[in-house]
Amino acid sequence: MLHNKMNQAGDKKFILRLSKYKRVLQQFKALGMERVFSNNLGDAIDVTPTTVRKDFAELNIPGSKRGGYVIDEVLKRVNELLEQDKPKKLIVVGCGKIGTALLMYKGFEQDGLMAVAGFDIDPKKIDPNATIPIFPLEELKTFVKKNNIKVGIISVPAESASRVLDLMIEAGIRGVLNFAPVELKYTKRFIAKNDHTAGCIIHNMHISPELINLFFLVKKQEE
């Protein structure tokens, strides 16, 4: 049943929702709660209670309208599915302020993520002996192949982002979280050039657009 869901179009959001449920449930648990209702959880992550109930049915988590769901049971099932016992290794390309902050980010560990290396073109930033080493960009391909890395963060200036994406895909990266202030998109030219049939999934983080949006919503609220 889960497998069906995983193959549906809504799939991308499904896994994202699971991560969000997990965060919220950990917060609820820290507050001493043992049970949760679909409407609490829906409110917290901005989805309908029906979506929560469908997702949990998909995960075979038992629950009832009156009794709600046992938080520990949900967390156990979500963790199993997210396989958070195995650390998910990723790399960071571009070790400026934001890249370095992400490379050193302590929050990754609790989420089962592990930044294993950074890459940069600036010789001053290279430090192969640091706890989390920073290598020259030329070593990206070898490192990614040797360590079988599939996911990377882009945190380079806008003008280098597209070129860096090409290098990462060529090296074997299949999922990218982009912090550069440009919209990056996977295009088929990579497949033609390198015969990679798997493609690359790119998510863009919109820091400035999100802030601009906030300014507008606030202004409108005041009108």
Added chain:
Amino acid sequence: MLHNKMNQAGDKKFILRLSKYKRVLQQFKALGMERVFSNNLGDAIDVTPTTVRKDFAELNIPGSKRGGYVIDEVLKRVNELLEQDKPKKLIVVGCGKIGTALLMYKGFEQDGLMAVAGFDIDPKKIDPNATIPIFPLEELKTFVKKNNIKVGIISVPAESASRVLDLMIEAGIRGVLNFAPVELKYTKRFIAKNDHTAGCIIHNMHISPELINLFFLVKKQEE
């Protein structure tokens, strides 16, 4: 007509789309393009061409199926609406690695944003004489009121995020971009306590959930 759109439920996304159009059009322009079609733009930001055409009709931007839209005209109209001539001042609460990176982020300027101050509880981080000063958290309220700041970034550890949000709302902040790894949500308790009727709009940035999601999508693609 625009005013109607701004009051619709889809409104939040409308302004976000405008910022995204802007980014993409600047990239297209840098590549030498002068005209753009709704399907190019729709592909680039993952919306349907119909959405692009509706948005541009809303903005009274002339265009045709055959000729597309003149990029400069669209940019001019979007900039007018986003009022990017006036810098939008914001603060950053929590000056750890990610907070400092955002405080110093050079990309804000081109987007009409300006980080004017940081706040922290750690005396070692306080530096009122820096180019972008960092003040003790106790000074938040005075600063926000004096400078009429409405938007702020939260980049504190998960366990402090909710308390910091309370302080920011009490100070007068009405829009928050949250980088702490918790789901923050505006609740009405703030209204009851401080008689703020305006509310506060909170957007959560999901760095770890987005990465976890990528790992899953990549894995599924390989199966």
